[in-house]
Amino acid sequence: MASTVEKTSAVAGQPVDRETHFEIERFLVREARLLDQERLHEWLELLTPDIRYLLPVNEIRYRDDTAPIGTATGTHIFDEDYRQLEMRVNRMDTKLVWFEDPKNIARRLITNIDAEWTDVPGEADVYSTFLVYRNRRQRDETWLVGAREDRLRLTDTGWRLARRNILLDQRVVLDKNLHLMM
Amino acid sequence: MASTVEKTSAVAGQPVDRETHFEIERFLVREARLLDQERLHEWLELLTPDIRYLLPVNEIRYRDDTAPIGTATGTHIFDEDYRQLEMRVNRMDTKLVWFEDPKNIARRLITNIDAEWTDVPGEADVYSTFLVYRNRRQRDETWLVGAREDRLRLTDTGWRLARRNILLDQRVVLDKNLHLMM
Amino acid sequence: MASTVEKTSAVAGQPVDRETHFEIERFLVREARLLDQERLHEWLELLTPDIRYLLPVNEIRYRDDTAPIGTATGTHIFDEDYRQLEMRVNRMDTKLVWFEDPKNIARRLITNIDAEWTDVPGEADVYSTFLVYRNRRQRDETWLVGAREDRLRLTDTGWRLARRNILLDQRVVLDKNLHLMM
Amino acid sequence: MRPVDELILEDGAYQHRTLFWDEEIYERELQQIFARAWLFLTHESLIPNPGDYNTTRMGEDNVIVIRQDDGSIGAFINSCRHRGNTVCHADAGNTRRFTCTYHGWSYGRNGDLVGVPYENEAFFGKLDKSQFGLRPVAQVASYKGLVFGTFDPQAPSLETYLGDMRWYLDAFLDVPGGVELIGPPMKSILNCNWKTPTENFGGDDYHFGWTHAAGVAVIGGPLQMLSGNAELPPDVGFQVGSKYGHIFGFIENGAPALQLHEEWRAAYAAWIEQRMPIMVEKFGPTRARFYGGHWNASIFPNCSFLYGTNTFKVWQPRGPRALEVYTWTLVEKEMSAQLKEIMHRSNAATFGTAGMLESDDGENFEECTRNNRGYVSRQDYYYTGMGQGHEGPHPEMPGIVSEVLMAETGIRNFYRYWARMINGDDWSRIAVPATSPLTKVRVA
Amino acid sequence: MRPVDELILEDGAYQHRTLFWDEEIYERELQQIFARAWLFLTHESLIPNPGDYNTTRMGEDNVIVIRQDDGSIGAFINSCRHRGNTVCHADAGNTRRFTCTYHGWSYGRNGDLVGVPYENEAFFGKLDKSQFGLRPVAQVASYKGLVFGTFDPQAPSLETYLGDMRWYLDAFLDVPGGVELIGPPMKSILNCNWKTPTENFGGDDYHFGWTHAAGVAVIGGPLQMLSGNAELPPDVGFQVGSKYGHIFGFIENGAPALQLHEEWRAAYAAWIEQRMPIMVEKFGPTRARFYGGHWNASIFPNCSFLYGTNTFKVWQPRGPRALEVYTWTLVEKEMSAQLKEIMHRSNAATFGTAGMLESDDGENFEECTRNNRGYVSRQDYYYTGMGQGHEGPHPEMPGIVSEVLMAETGIRNFYRYWARMINGDDWSRIAVPATSPLTKVRVA
């Protein structure tokens, strides 16, 4: 693990060095695996206390349309802080979530990782794309494709997720819910 | 190629170093490409003589259900040793496999590679996820998503596959067969 | 960035070194991101003036069928040079492409990158696989899987794409068009 | 398709399972219900200025809802009169014209065909453009901000159609400053028949404690005790079925119950407390109670909302076995930006597409439809007899009112009116009070 | 849908192609065949103890098969009587109750409705729970471990239904200790009509050498010579069609032929040799032969197995053009763990989802259905006249027996009974011996 000092010497807006890229790649791959394995409390440990976890609705507008209309302040399917994410994890612990029993299978394929330093020492903006697949009951399938704009922070205990903006490439979510973390 | 000595100095349960990770990534990418290109005999060369190749059925049980019932000893869709895999390759050589003529297109996308040393010197446990796509005849499609738990062994001639456990994320396989290696 | 000299000392047919592999991986990931973001003029800058951009039709023939029949000289869905690609980009600039307004979402997941040196100094043959997903209007989806055989050239301003042969794994293209770059 | 009096039995207590599967019945629903009833389109607050528009669906028909230059609201079928192409592909926007991408015909805000390429050269100036405006929705009206439309020129006025339901609705629609919807709506799908979520959101308090056992357990608050049906809710409530098939259910003092955190509930409770005197003065103590309670309600046929939570949904049918859900957040215009934000986030986290409670409901709804795939299963009836005989007219409140909170009173009412509509009854016959002829008794 | 006597011609030798495409015919099949015939549910060995259950399908209906406290077996439709939700989502397990996730109604092992939330508060104690138990399968019975069920209370007993077929089945079901199925089953799909694999596995030895040319070539063994139809199989065999449409085909001494490796075949052969004296004593030389041979068989309408190989399959219909395949391994209870393992692995490698022979069959089946998409193609008939006139009653063996191994005797028999069932014939008429009235001659 490269030291924080080393990192902070990096230049904002510059791609991270190869070693840092490898660390970040490891972080995202293991995060995905923890979620696939439903190790949710370990997943919470990868988040910073000030995490912001977002998934905005893709409203469809014409290209020449700039002015927002009506009261629209924007809608997010996920607009969560640490407390809300923790609530979701605790909810699973109640064992009363019928939708998840028998256990659903979910698999997160993470690709196109691209990272660059920010002007905050030890923080990197990390882009990645994903294919999330869910299979449940006899033969229900969910296919989700999109990208994530993450802010990763290097702490004394390693990289942590400080912000995630999920770009889910759908207008109409083609399933009954998004009951899974991306 | 890092020497075996170097490897065996690694600590069990620890993630492999960056160089080794690169080697393993190359191995899995090239293995996938050999299969896509139907270079099956070259693929066999990547296997150890004691390979175990498995794909278990995902029986659906409630979370609180521990006791196995009935005679169920577990069922595997693939439960193969080297001899069985070789038989499959030889079968293709007969040119009598109508299902594969005209040739089927198959593409294996390998992602989320994660590797760590085992307590066996020179052997690593390697996790990876996959999307396998098959397209055949005019417009038949097969979409398979899942993960693989591999045991890779570093031999004098390089890395070899010693064990593969395929986690196919389906209960009902949504096609007429799984006539392809994953 | 490794110097051209260094590269040209490489051996034809040999896999590229780890550093070069990293550079090529960065190149392909950023190229995909530019296309996803519709930054088409920046994308054009990644191409060499002599680029050849191809996507052949997968005609289905029996394995024992060698002789081409009829007048078939082969058909390409894309058979483009720089000028044609530039025309496509300029067409988007007219703002008269109704099909792309409101903007379509497209996401390119690039995987299985494999690169080796060619006998041309500073040029590498790069193989990669892809999943391209398009989502438009309320809920139209396009799913494309395949591989790309690229020729990359290292220039004074970095890597450039000199040739791309797209292997789209479909006989019948399962959508109304392929109005996107892969 | 069986005769209607074999589809709905015993005053709506039994529904034949083909209602939730059969293609022929669905075609009849499109014709007799979705082409006749008043359907929710949008909220005035979402298209405040001339040219502001939303696109949505009425049954399976795509429509544009657009603010006219005179401030009124018009709605038109989103299909060109020439070859049928879609004339607007956006969810929302502001425009003077909709120009078809095929041959360039263009239509004004009022649907008139105003532009035709080569009108002289190709049509020799003889095209009667007045014959080719966008097909208008027959009637469009707004009730205190909620905009509805119907394809049936004979349909009674929106006020008449909402009927008794207005007596309940006013108790929050008439709050000072009125209400608004926060958009854009989330959109997702459900592989279930459109009637199932309508009955559930309208009149099914019975499922709450069990289906949502996990969610209420972690959210806490006054309803936490309901988790796993541990206890009955703290305060009483009731269900109502009103004319034209609308459903209303009420839980005393429950309004803030499903706001996500303790202090968020406190903030909302404080707002209600501050407003309450005005409401009491306006509506008297009985109706003012509604303002502080939690509602489940459905406006026939496919518009539902939970006042308090504050989710607002339309179940857009897509064949007999699927639908699209549109979800907005319902707030009072005069609430502070922070309070609106609290409600918008709470709605997303409970009944939004990734909502904790939404994910509890979806599979139940879907399985109630999908099990009808079975030929033998499909020959059976579903049952909603809960509270039958323990409901009736009420001294103070209109409609048929149940004695207790847990009752399927509103659901039976919904199916009685469904039967009248599907039958093709004339609007005058549909209007007669909801004691129905569907008394045929089921033989098990 | 054409009249039945135009669908099946010349004693079953011609089948109109709409049988393998038409929605209306399929609806009739669900009603007249899958809602009346005995359908395979599970094997007793898979649910040995009280509360052990499997879920499966009967036609398109989801059912639960569960061991009762008294050791008997019950089967119930897996759909709540309230709003229809699924009450069990698992493939298998053990339970005292099935509790619905929607409103919490719970049902006992015997299907009785035993728990209703707020029974007093909401139903005022007046709900007659006895009216709302899970819908039972009308008859459930076991034949030497194989458990079947029928939705038709009028259906003849399972023993009567299996009829002559029992004379053949006993020759391995009555092995000392009996047989069992190894699960969990593999499940996969086929985009073909359900009748095609049933006829194929039941009575189509004719396809073996060509369809499976590659597989038998590399597996080797006694059937290797069949690869590419190089030669006829070493020993003779025959086909049988029996009452109620069952099919049976037999190859002498073939039992171990498709075990994967030489020594595996040897191990199985040794087992048979060791057992044979007991079987001879029990069944006499003629029937004991069956024990050492290889069988293909289908129990009408959709259950097939290959004795010897030892694959056991159910073809669960899903519309007229698709099905789900469930695949178990069939073994003798008293076989050693190693021998069972050999058979389980050989089955997976031959007729499992990734089996080498399974992959040979699937596309053939699918194309036989999919080509009926063509309107002109669909107006034609399929033909199975092989061996017509070279079959009949046999001195020793029941049913209609072919003179030679390669014959479509059983397939014609299957379609004759299909015609009687689809016709809605009364069970008494279906029972009369299988010389059929379907003699209308086809005009090409």
Add this chain to the structure above:
Amino acid sequence: MRPVDELILEDGAYQHRTLFWDEEIYERELQQIFARAWLFLTHESLIPNPGDYNTTRMGEDNVIVIRQDDGSIGAFINSCRHRGNTVCHADAGNTRRFTCTYHGWSYGRNGDLVGVPYENEAFFGKLDKSQFGLRPVAQVASYKGLVFGTFDPQAPSLETYLGDMRWYLDAFLDVPGGVELIGPPMKSILNCNWKTPTENFGGDDYHFGWTHAAGVAVIGGPLQMLSGNAELPPDVGFQVGSKYGHIFGFIENGAPALQLHEEWRAAYAAWIEQRMPIMVEKFGPTRARFYGGHWNASIFPNCSFLYGTNTFKVWQPRGPRALEVYTWTLVEKEMSAQLKEIMHRSNAATFGTAGMLESDDGENFEECTRNNRGYVSRQDYYYTGMGQGHEGPHPEMPGIVSEVLMAETGIRNFYRYWARMINGDDWSRIAVPATSPLTKVRVA
């Protein structure tokens, strides 16, 4: 399905929207149109030698088109006569036999059943193989290289069927050396009804300037001014409707207009100039004009091409709401390899699967179908009255000819013949000149 005279009104100017949605109408189309009309199969140049074959579709039927040993061309349904399996899975190839992968029956180039495994052992030599050849297409014929087939033995000859259209077609088919198609064809799908692209490619110059505004803007050339309907095209043109429903549209001097680059257009223009004298001599000045112009044309029911561009397409129906597009490049045999390459690449870049103009059209076509999902929308009519009253017989040119380029003359003609065919009219009645009885006037 409504009576035909309510589906098509006012001489073809109105088409009921169910034509582009309804399953029952589609079934009738398969029966009355695709099982009777001449359908495009392939071009002779694509199967020059004995045994060369292409596979394609006629309606929803899969067929093999194969060059016979005597140089003639045969076509057969690609489905085995035994159980229906596909006998050829390739797009193209050369073979002596088609051997079924199921039981190994094999068929010769002429469709005869020539090989049956175990013919003696299993059929006792009594199988009448002559009864089980591949089902032949009733008539197959070639018109100057274009190969068509019909399932109807009663259909008039191909020459008769093409009728007046030949007078136009000859103007490029009779070029010295003739024409050829470059394959393999691209294949893609469109979720639209098959009639929409047929009418569009045949007779819709009106959409060009608007739908393709962007493409023509960047390609430049003589049609650039059409971008956004800025101006009328430089030279005049016209539309034609001919007997049996064929459509033809013409733009003067437009042939090279859509070749991709200036010098490519120049190269093609030079070729035409060089050829023109021959054509003038052969056809006289009027028809020779066609050789230098740009054509849009559709041969009833589903074959379209653009002469000049030079794209050649077949719209293979796949249900009422989808189709598969096959796209070839049309060139003159005697053109240089470079010029053929220019045209092949230009075709791919304009109307190929990734073509710039193809992508403009696709969504328009799809939306014209998809909006009929709406029940209310579907009760309406589409309108193509452009140029009505400004068309008629022409002194020099056969068929009904429009006065100006922008006219829906050919489209109305297409729907008049569609109505006659769908009606099941006898071929003799269909043949009478195209002044139709469909004069019922629409009541808005």
